[in-house]
Amino acid sequence: MPDSHSIDPEQLRGWLHAAARHDAAAFRRLYDATSPKLFGCALRILGKRELAEEALQDGFVAIWHGAASYQAQLAAPMTWMTTIVRNKALDLLRRGGANAEIDGPVFDAEIMNALHDPRATPIDALLISRDAKALAYCMSTLEGLHRQVVGLAFFHDLSHSEVAQQMAIPIGTVKTWIRRSLERLKSCLAKGERP
Amino acid sequence: MKLRDNPALCDKLAAEYVLGTLKGGARRRFDGYLRDDAALRSLVDEWQRRLAPMAEFSSVQQPRARVWRAIERRLGLRAPRAAWQFWRSESLVFWRTFSALSLALALLLAGVFNSPLVERARVDYVAALQDDKARTALLLTGDSGRGVLTVRLVDNAPVAPDKALQLWAVPRQGNPRSLGVLSRQGVIELGFTRAAIGDDVALLAVSLEPLGGSTNPDGPSGPILYKGNWVRVL
Numbered sequence: 354m355p356d357s358h359s360i361d362p363e364q365l366r367g368w369l370h371a372a373a374r375h376d377a378a379a380f381r382r383l384y385d386a387t388s389p390k391l392f393g394c395a396l397r398i399l400g401k402r403e404l405a406e407e408a409l410q411d412g413f414v415a416i417w418h419g420a421a422s423y424q425a426q427l428a429a430p431m432t433w434m435t436t437i438v439r440n441k442a443l444d445l446l447r448r449g450g451a452n453a454e455i456d457g458p459v460f461d462a463e464i465m466n467a468l469h470d471p472r473a474t475p476i477d478a479l480l481i482s483r484d485a486k487a488l489a490y491c492m493s494t495l496e497g498l499h500r501q502v503v504g505l506a507f508f509h510d511l512s513h514s515e516v517a518q519q520m521a522i523p524i525g526t527v528k529t530w531i532r533r534s535l536e537r538l539k540s541c542l543a544k545g546e547r548p
Numbered sequence: 549m550k551l552r553d554n555p556a557l558c559d560k561l562a563a564e565y566v567l568g569t570l571k572g573g574a575r576r577r578f579d580g581y582l583r584d585d586a587a588l589r590s591l592v593d594e595w596q597r598r599l600a601p602m603a604e605f606s607s608v609q610q611p612r613a614r615v616w617r618a619i620e621r622r623l624g625l626r627a628p629r630a631a632w633q634f635w636r637s638e639s640l641v642f643w644r645t646f647s648a649l650s651l652a653l654a655l656l657l658a659g660v661f662n663s664p665l666v667e668r669a670r671v672d673y674v675a676a677l678q679d680d681k682a683r684t685a686l687l688l689t690g691d692s693g694r695g696v697l698t699v700r701l702v703d704n705a706p707v708a709p710d711k712a713l714q715l716w717a718v719p720r721q722g723n724p725r726s727l728g729v730l731s732r733q734g735v736i737e738l739g740f741t742r743a744a745i746g747d748d749v750a751l752l753a754v755s756l757e758p759l760g761g762s763t764n765p766d767g768p769s770g771p772i773l774y775k776g777n778w779v780r781v782l
Contacts, residue, residue: 377625384616392615393606406615413619428597435603436596443568485601492602503567507602512571535563542598 362482365430373420380417387431388413391438398442398508408445412438431482443510491541499534502527551581551588562591566599653779670694673745674781675752677774685774688715688752690740697740699730707756714761716768717744717778718751723766730754745778752778 365386371379391412395405415437423433492500498520505516513531517524551558564570565578582589620626653676673690687700699715707713715738716724727745728738745752753775755768762769 380625381616384619388615389608389610390604390606392611393609394603396609397606402612405609406611409611410615410618410622414622417619417623427593428600431604432597432600436600439600439603482601482604484597485604488598488601489605504602504605506567506569507599510568513569516569531564531567531569532560535560535567538598539563 362429362431365434366425369416369420369423369430372417373423380420383416384413387434390431391434394435395438395442398439398510399446404445404449405442408438408442411441411444415441429482429484432484446510487542487545488538491538494541495534495537499530502530503534503538506531552585558588558591562588563595563599565592566595653776672780673740673778675776675778677752677754677776679774684776686754686776688776688778690745690778692740692742695740697727697738697745699736699738701730701734710759711770712757712759712761713754713773714757714768716753716755717749718753718775719746719748720750721748724753724768726761727752729757729761749778752776 365383368379368383368386372383388409392405392409395408395412396402399405399408412434416434419437423430427433428436492503495503502516502520505511505519506513509515511519513527514524516531517527520527551561561570561574561578565575570578582592653674670691670693671689672692673688675688676684677686677688678684684702687702689698689700690696691698713730715727715730717727718724725744728736730736753768753772755762755772756770757763757768758770
């Protein structure tokens, strides 16, 4: 990944604005810079490359059409684009009917490490936005299992009972963990705690 | 239900709505509340901002090149070819037509040279312009000595009253050059200069345009109806 070490939000914003003016060359650069990250996200949700590629494709078509409505003050470009790709991936997941096979850990090992101890991992190497860094830090303050439950729900679009089944814990426990984790994240992010 | 009177519940539901754990009937009901409750929508937006970055917690993976090609195709991003660049489209149909045309031209030539009209002039260039079904619609003959290009409508090409046919010289490189707007029927004589139809011109084409001709200074603005190769005969 020679280029991907610097996804400068200003640069992304510039390409998005250019794409809104139907600048295909800028859109291509935006794709080159962000598609590995966004594909990683789609793959995490869908598990299968073919499906993840379809989600990525749908996502970028939506990004092109939606570029004009992107509001820089509401979300970082990377956050905005990941949300779009995630929604497309979840659409595909739901359309597929069957639950995607959930195998392996919720978070990749390097992300896991960063979440455990953001100070120990060069988090910049993970190519995530400032918002994501802040969230990563706050997630690192959760207990491991709680973090797991939140991640499962988020990435696999699971209900409380599906998470309970997956983790083999009572549904009441899942509900409590999720509620507490969300409250904890909210107050941590509000304090702007940073690694 | 008085959801609005319970801010803690509103916040919890908004959070679980964004996380995804609010499902089924409860989610649909919440969607309903969202439609008429701006305060609730802004709670959802806040949670969206908090949780959405989690999607970035995945490692970098390289998608295959065909994904970009598919995006490009769906959005029509590849540099669009102008309507008149039909011969650059690599279309089999075009080249088939092109070769069929050569045969048609050979047959037509016999007729042209035997006609009294052509005998008087010294025709050294010809072109038979055909439609997409390889039916010849116009026959063009050029007399470079007299500087006259004669256009004969072989078939009465039907043109709407608010439209006109415009004749183009299509060079191998660069924009087509207009040779003039054609009158509706019969035989039309146009000027034939080397500047307009030089050695770099291998094709002539006719486009359907508004009365008065193309609105595009660089070429046809309407569809190409007829085309044919421009051949020197001696």
